[in-house]
Amino acid sequence: MLALVFCLGDERYALECSQVVEVAPLVPLRKLAQAPPYVAGVFVYRGKPVPVLDLCQMTLGRPCRMLMSTRVILVKYPAPSVGAPPGGRPAGEQQVLGLLAERVTETTQCEPAAFAPAGVKADAAPYLGGLAPDGQGLMQSVQLEKLLPEDVRALLFQATD
């Protein structure tokens, strides 16, 4: 598979490219009140507001640096087929979600089977998957479907009607 490689701090992470819609520069975001700190804000993407999560804040507890290599990865966020929040969108419908990460400048070819379990499963970061070696060390896969807890998902993807 082709994977988009990015950094959170010094460590490298990989996201499967088939889930990525577009990679955009870090545009000014509108802050959302009462949202968790890792919700960086909202911006208008192709005529619709799209929420953006700061993966650095989520994983490291500090916001992404304001650099040109810090970019918004627009992904197809898979809405879970079961347990859709009441009043939320229909199950299975795909949403666009922005992920803020550092050094989003590379893609790499890798085998999905190359990602071996990390051995340590952090309960606070269930979205971090297996580890795979590449030329410069280990990169860890990011699993979109485990990214958001239910309550945050309900907050970000409320029914618009």
Place this chain on the structure above:
Amino acid sequence: MSEAVRSSDCWQTVGLSGDGSCEKLKEVVHCRNCETFAAAGRRLLDRPPPEGYLDVWTRVLAEEKSAQHGNELAVLVFRLGQEWLALPARLLKQVTHPRAPHRIPHHSGAVAGMANVDGELHLCVSLQALLKIERPEAERQSDLAQRRLIVVGKEGDDWVFAVDEVWRVVSLDPSALQTPPVTLAKSLENYMRGVVELDGRRVAVLDEELLFGALKRSIR
């Protein structure tokens, strides 16, 4: 990998811009093929964005994408007499210099004769006769240098026709095609998909099925 190769500007010291002593050059030939050079290039992005850059991108990202990707129609725009015409560019095989076709006895109208293109004989047709486009006498003598012969292929058949000028290939949105104005020649209207304005030219986009269908019937 030696320490020099790891340094941030090794291409200036041991690379091609330096003394060329880098061991890796034997393998990658040029610094631009080297992973170290590529990584240094990506590090250029680790700096604050220039002023105005993000404002432009905010606007670009907020807009809906105008033309759906893969939906565009690429057409070759050419001129016959006073009329600008266009045909889908995927049919195009060649644009070449004009030559006089060899006439075929007992054929006239849409059949102009046979033309030799790269050693192959092709049937040369006259779009001008089929579409009944008029050319003023003065026009026939001028602009000789701009005349071209166009070779198109459609379902295994090659067709050659002469035009007065070839402009260029244009990518357009099929939904932007307008219905032809009433002032347009009726014979031309029969063979077209629609009209589009390009740089002040009113271009008639021809329908390949109708056009080549009519040409096929005319040579029987």
